[in-house]
Amino acid sequence: SIRTYWRNYFEKIDGVIWVVDSADRMRLDDCKKELQALLLEENYDKRACLSKVFLPTINDPASKTVKDKKEASTIENDGAVKGESHQLMIRAGLIRQSSSGVYSLLPFALRSIEKIEKIIDQEMRNVEIITPYFIKRQFVEADRTMECYWERGLFKELKLNSNFDPVEDDRKTSDFCLAPTHEEEITQLVANDIFSYRQLPLRLYQIGRKFRDEMRPRAGLLRGREFIMKDLYTFDATEEAALKTYEEINEAYKKIFTRIGLPFAVAEADTGNIGGTKSHEFHILSPVGEDLILSCLRCGYTSNEECAHGIDNNRCPVCYKDSITSHDPDNFHPLESNRAIEVGHTFLLGTKYSDPLKATFAPENKGELLSIQMGCYGIGVSRMLAAIIESSHDSKGIIWPQSVAPYRVCIIPGGDEPEITEKIRSLYDFLISECNGLNDEVLIDDRMNLSFGYRMKDAELLGYPWLMIIGKKFLESGKIEIHNRHNNQRKYLEFNEIKNLFFGC
Structure with missing residues (x-):
């Protein structure tokens, strides 16, 4: 040993x-520090420790220490760093910028992303696929929606040879684009393999990276050029079946956002460039959101500002108007307005894509071929990560919902005495073994080269839902100091009382 x-x-x-x-x-x-590090490595062997994670936090951008001065320049030198979520994600070591609107996701961000994706996977319960990152230019020419993307500059055009290497001139050169969306690609896929009504309905989804050449990328992951998105595409035989599917997917989306644990709103929306006959947006409420949603507290009607309108008089007289173009209560109705960040969008497409791309099927009566009724549904996964932080933080740092926190519990040693080390190890093992919901959710901050105060500030910045401290007070009282990040309450509990803090244990 x-x-x-x-x-x-x-x-x-x-x-x-x-x-x-x-x-x-x-x-x-x-060599005292080196010796302590080796002993800690042995003591916490096979346990999740922060010293083993790449986490370049910036504890205090205003600090005058050499280390923090160097790290703070990451924020100060980037004039595009605007918004609380963007600054906190940089300070907490979640992201680092590669180029304008393009970011690397570091380990803690990736853990949260994976948890969001897991929730989506569990609620979708459909067939997952992966479509190409590159799509051919011919899709742009075949569809007006793609032309709109092109005109807005959201495409990045590439000339690639058979090895996908950029070239100036080659006899095998084809025009390709970095796909901002995949309606055309997946419709073409289905058009080639669906022939009969017996093969419908069909639901296909993917979670992957997309690229849109935003003219003004800003606010970090809220408005970037490259992003992670979940997109689902549905294919039905009739309009009635497609509408039923649309309602089912909307309900699944509500479950996803409810499980994540933040207040959200579902707003009627315009179909925009994507097209279709029906559309809804899913928003996380935040005062810095780019969208304005209007809602009636009496009937529950909610819409974005662009397409708000009144509804049937017998449901809500307050809302009864053919058109609402302002949220000014003096001139129109006492609608509540809230700023929000759009993180999801659903579209009932009809035959907008299946008609031009000839995605047809033979109906039950063996008559002429019919176009497939489609729907498309998207969730901005990486944008949701930023939206969560934007709407859930305080002056100390991030306040993660427990469902998507990188780790739910962080244990901080108050010293390096053998008794403390032994109790830290026992507490970690107790939480992992006795609480099923905490498996792979507990982390030890074993960076004993940093002061206790620095590690505490780091923990508050990183937003662990629960902090557990074992130090000299524990040696005196036998009770563990526990901090709840959501309400900033502090309590002292014995080992056998900790289990009651967590549901599902």
Whole structure:
């Protein structure tokens, strides 16, 4: 063991303890930190420790230390860093910018992304596929929606040879685009393989990266050029079946956002460039959101500002108007207006894509071929990560919902005494074994080269839902200090009382 190794290499020369490593000698005091690190590595072996994670946090951008000065320049040198979520994601070491509107996702961000994707997977319960990142230019020419994207500059055109290497001139060159959306690609896929009504209904979805050449990328992951998106496409034989599917998917979306644990609103929306006959947006409420949604507290009607209108008089007289073009209560109706961030969108497409791309099927009566009724449904996964932080933070840092927090529990040692190390290890094992919901959800902040205060500030910045501290107070009282990040309450509990904090244990 490491303890035995170091014990075998202690020497006492003229009253001074030296540590001998091969032919080198070091004062014990000089190598104390290195020795502690090795012992901690052994003590916390096979346990999740923060020292093993790449997490370049910026604890205090205003700090005058050399380390924080260098890290703070990450924020100060980037003039595009605007919005609380963008700053917090950089300070918490979740993202780093690669180029304008393009970011690398670091380990903590990736863990949260994976949790969001898992919730989506569980609620979709459909067939997952992967479609190409590159799509041919011919799809642009075949469909007006793609032309709109092209005119807005959201496409990135590439000339690629058979190896997908950019080329100037080659006899095998084809025009390709980095896909901003996949309606055409997946419709073409289905058109080639669906022939009969017996093969319908069909639901296909994917979670992957997309690219849109935004003219003004801003606010980090809220408005980037490259992003992660879940897109689902549905195919039905009749309008009635497609409408039923549309309602089912909307209900599944509501379950997804409810499980994530943030207030959201479902608003009637315009179909825009995507097209179709029906559309709804899913918003996370936030004062910095780019969208304005209007809602009636009496009947529950909600719409975005662009297409708000009144509804049937017998349902809500307050809302009864053919058209609402303003949210001014003096001139129109006492509608509640809220800023929000759009994180999901659903469209009932009809035959907008199946007609031009000839996605047809033979009906039951064996008559002439009919166009497939379609729907498309999207969730901005990486945007949702930023929206969660934007709507759930305070002056100390992020406040994660428990469902998508990178880790639900962080254990912070208050010292490096053997008794504390042993109790930290016991607490970690207790949480993992006794609480089923905490498997792979507990992390030890074993960075003993950093001060306790620094690690506490880091923990508040990173937003763990629960902090557990074992230090000298524990040695005196036998109780663990526990911080709840959501309400900032502090309590002291014994081991057997901790289990009651967590549901599903």
